[in-house]
Amino acid sequence: MLTRINSRKMKIRRIFIIALLIFGVNSVSFAYTTTELMNGIALGAIIFTLALICLVCLVLLKTFKVMADMLLPKEEKLVIAAPVSELVIEPSEPKLSLWEKLLSLRPLAEEKNLVMDHKYDGIAELDNPTPAWFMWLFYGTIVFAFVYLLNYHVFKLGKLQDEEYAVEMTQAGVDQKAFLAKAANRVDENSVKLTADVGVLKAGKATFIQNCVACHGEHGQGIVGPNLTDEYWIHGGKINNIFKTIKYGIPDKGMISWEKQLSPKQMSEVANYIKSLKDTHPANPKASQGIKES
DSSP: OHHHHHHHHHHHHHHHHHHHHHHHHHHHHHHHHHHTTOOTHHHHHHHHHHHHHHHHHHHHHHHHHHHHHHHSOOOOEEEEOSSTTOEEEEOOOOOOOHHHHHTTOOOGGGHHHHEEEEEETTEEEEOOOOOHHHHHHHHHHHHHHHHHHIIIIISOOSOOHHHHHHHHHHHHHHHHHHHHHHHHTTOOTTTOOOOOOHHHHHHHHHHHHHHTHHHHOTTSOOSSSOOSSSSEESSOOSHHHHHHHHHHOBGGGTBOOOTTTSOHHHHHHHHHHHHHTTTOOOSSOOOOOSEEOO
8 A cells, every 4th residue: 555655656746847847947948038138137137036936946846745745645653542452543643844834735634724704606715825935025026126117217227128239239330340450450462352442442542642652653653663553563463462562572672661661451452552543544654564464
């Protein structure tokens, strides 16, 4: 008989444990999606809520165990009374454990004492109130909602989701510009790209006029240095060749290296500007030099 009762207890416990696992997984999944939408105080509140969910799961597990013990038949104990030869079988008096007190549970034997006087359609109601700790938890959610309302909607101390989105998008734009500027300075003669971007050509022209006019002329027509507007190139007319020439210079022909004066971004801009001078036909161009390239 005891083996059969223990077997039934184990089956009930397995069912309750599986139910709790499903409940816990769903709770964690919900909490995970909400943390993507909130931060700061709200994130701390969610972590606190997760801790409470774990506590509730443990309480429910113990509750199910207590309920299973109450629903299954209890063992009867033998009480020896005088005279010793007579054995009296009395039901064991139910003793409330700490968990039963915490959950405000009463044994089924006391059900008749808990029935309230009023009935509805012949259905009686038990006077078995919700545990105090659970009610305080419920009141706590009300307090949290009130504080949340004051913080985000009344005093505007915290940012709402749309405001956080706008701030994050603005910061993302700043970070993007910083990244692109940093990436632009990583360019070299192997990675430089040909571009017709107006901003790049404008910046390249400004650098060219400031540093290159003395040798190549204001319009790239060539003075001491070669003409940059025709199809002939001494050291190659590809974008990477021009970048390399600007970067390292041609010391034996009087062109200095601009590697220390100009950033890689500026050299890339100047190289692209020089490429844009092809077939501009300035006045008084210098005679062509080098090899013709298409």
